[in-house]
Amino acid sequence: MKLELISFPLCPFVQRSIITLLEKGAAFETTYIDLADKPDWFLAISPEGKVPVLRVDDSEVIFESAVISEFVNEVTEGDLHPEDPVRRAHNRAWIAFGEQLIFDQFQMMIAEDAKGFEDRWHQAEHRLARLEEAITGPLFNGEGFSLVDAAYAPLLQRFAILERIVDLSDYGDFPRVRAWWQALAERPSIPGSVPEDFEAQLRAYFREKASHFGQQC
Ligand SMILES: N[C@@H](CCC(=O)N[C@@H](CS)C(=O)NCC(=O)O)C(=O)O
Incomplete structure (x- = not known):
């Protein structure tokens, strides 16, 4: 194929x-x-x-x-969903939930001013608080990699970059979310999924947009 x-x-x-x-x-x-x-x-x-x-x-x-x-x-060979039908459905629901978080994060990065950025961050925080409760750890379902991990890795990678650039102090309130990223970052598929200079490209993209976040890139 x-x-x-x-x-x-x-x-x-x-x-x-x-x-x-x-x-x-x-x-x-x-x-x-x-x-x-x-x-x-x-x-x-x-x-x-x-x-x-x-x-x-x-x-x-x-x-x-x-x-x-x-x-x-x-x-392809193998199954990246849990076997249990309830757990599979649960994973699919959390994958859908992650889409809105990706949009929240993008809105944070293009917000024109500090207030717009904060407002979007607060929305993301509410969602992150719910996500935090759903994670088994270290990955979403425990040790094994699942589709839900693939769905969230881009979001978590960008939060790790964001907190190097802007104040995201309350992000510390989500230890399982953060530990999830630490576990994901070790997998070759994660750096393999972005250009080598991903962070530089991301910074340049938002710098050009002259958003609140971009101005700090
Ligand atoms: N729900 C879609 C969202 C895809 C999406 O929003 N892609 C963005 C880029 S990250 C896009 O193509 N936007 C079209 C545009 O910018 O005009 C999915 O999960 O594939």
């Missing part, structure tokens, strides 16, 4: 798919597009004009990062 991932280098949703592909040892090609100047062929295959899109055998198209991860999990 030929897999081609349509990507943008700094997109956390694309990163979810790459982590899953790497963890499953699936061969894939990457095609980058410019989100500021989307090509017509991309708009024709992506219903929302969003990345990631997975093209299968040059014909079928799968969109939505969580669905792409489920698909990759199904067509």
Whole structure:
């Protein structure tokens, strides 16, 4: 099966798919597009004009990062979901929950001023508090890597960068969330899912946006 991932280098949703592909040892090609100047062929295959899109055998198209991860999990060896049906459903629900946190985090990074940044951080904090209670540790389900880990790694990686740049003092209130990132960061799939100079690229991207966060990058 030929897999081609349509990507943008700094997109956390694309990163979810790459982590899953790497963890499953699936061969894939990457095609980058410019989100500021989307090509017509991309708009024709992506219903929302969003990345990631997975093209299968040059014909079928799968969109939505969580669905792409489920698909990759199904067509490759092994299963990155827990066996128990309730726990599987639970994991899927937390994957869906993570999407809003990714949006909260992006809104923090593009907020124009300190107040906008704080407001979004408080929203993210409420969600992080709920997430904290759901983590078994060190990874979401314990020792074994799951799709839910792939879904959250991009978010956690960006929080680790954010707290080096801006004051996120209350992030210390989430020890299991932080320990989760420590455990994830050791896996080769995580650095493998981003450009080598990821942090520099991320800083440059937001510096250009001249947001409150960007001004400190
Ligand atoms: N729910 C989608 C969200 C994907 C998404 O929002 N991707 C962003 C980039 S990170 C995008 O393509 N945005 C389109 C745009 O910027 O116009 C998923 O999980 O795949």
